[in-house]
Amino acid sequence: MLPDAARSLLCPVCRNSLVPALGGNRLACAEGHSFDAARQGYFNLLVGKGTVFEADTAAMVAARFDFLSKGHYKPLAEAVAELAMPALRGPHAAVLDAGTGTGHYLKAILDASPASAVGLDISKFALRRAARLNPDAVNLVCDVWQPLPVADAAVDVVTVVFAPRNAAEFARVLRPGGRLIVVTPRPGHLAEIAGQTGMLGIEPAKEERLAASLEGHFAPHSTRELDLDLGLEPADVGHLALMGPAGHHLDPTALDTITAALPPLTKVSARFRISVFEPLTPPPA
Ligand SMILES: C[S@@+](CC[C@H](N)C(=O)[O-])C[C@H]1O[C@@H](n2cnc3c(N)ncnc32)[C@H](O)[C@@H]1O
Ligand SMILES: [Zn+2]
Numbered sequence: 121m122l123p124d125a126a127r128s129l130l131c132p133v134c135r136n137s138l139v140p141a142l143g144g145n146r147l148a149c150a151e152g153h154s155f156d157a158a159r160q161g162y163f164n165l166l167v168g169k170g171t172v173f174e175a176d177t178a179a180m181v182a183a184r185f186d187f188l189s190k191g192h193y194k195p196l197a198e199a200v201a202e203l204a205m206p207a208l209r210g211p212h213a214a215v216l217d218a219g220t221g222t223g224h225y226l227k228a229i230l231d232a233s234p235a236s237a238v239g240l241d242i243s244k245f246a247l248r249r250a251a252r253l254n255p256d257a258v259n260l261v262c263d264v265w266q267p268l269p270v271a272d273a274a275v276d277v278v279t280v281v282f283a284p285r286n287a288a289e290f291a292r293v294l295r296p297g298g299r300l301i302v303v304t305p306r307p308g309h310l311a312e313i314a315g316q317t318g319m320l321g322i323e324p325a326k327e328e329r330l331a332a333s334l335e336g337h338f339a340p341h342s343t344r345e346l347d348l349d350l351g352l353e354p355a356d357v358g359h360l361a362l363m364g365p366a367g368h369h370l371d372p373t374a375l376d377t378i379t380a381a382l383p384p385l386t387k388v389s390a391r392f393r394i395s396v397f398e399p400l401t402p403p404p405a
Contacts, residue, residue, distance in 0.1 A: 123236035125214045126258045128274035132165045161251040162259035164244065165269050174368055175243040181222060184363035185249050188224040192350055196392055197228035199346055200279060200301055203396055207276045207299045208235045214275040216240065216293060218264050219283020223250030230254060240264060268293055277301060291337035291399045299396055300338055304330055306345065306391040310360065313388055317361035317378055318370055330395055338397035348390040354379040357386055
């Protein structure tokens, strides 16, 4: 069975509604385009030439899964869920997690609310994990830079945790009064280990730059800063290095050598900003 949110899905080829078939194992439109669920339960809605973006690899996703499963970022997931709750109160509440990755943040929301959910990611390796973690969500492989396969005004909350943001599309799929919740790193995030492990991809997103990237579609609503003092084992540090953007370039053997020299516990500060935005209502015609 697919959740309510599946009723608002659009065909990525012709933009007609996608309707669940075969007991939820197929999504099909009236034009005859159809998409079968993968064995793990996600749907691949990527069509056409695809994106130039390099999707997260199986190794990066495995590292993220192991790190997040140990609960190191649990307070962040709980804070995101808490901020999402006020907009997820109605009986048909729906949430879309863009760049859902392994699905850990969406799971925290679904643990706290009966909302129906869509998880999007361009990496099928990520969605294999997400589909297992959130079997009640519709998990879709798609590119956030393409028109999203979701109807206008279909969801109450869009969450984006360390993932790309398509402001126009997020605004289109949100209902009036909905919320966009964005998590970004603040200066000093993972500073103790960034240089050592070659995690050069972490660029703190300035608050103004984030707001500017959403301008014309969203207005800032509120901001919460969250700092975590982590005590990480060598394997955790390795996972943290591999799960981020630098995971595309890091040499796992060199990383093993670095982490093998670490003490049993390394103190690491994680610094997050959770920014909540409201969609701008278009001026009356
Ligand atoms: C740093 S990870 C964050 C994943 C998850 N939100 C988390 O915090 O654990 C970024 C995610 O965005 C996905 N992603 C990157 N570019 C994308 C795109 N163009 N469309 C959809 N997902 C994308 C990646 O595959 C990856 O899972
Ligand atoms: Zn179609």
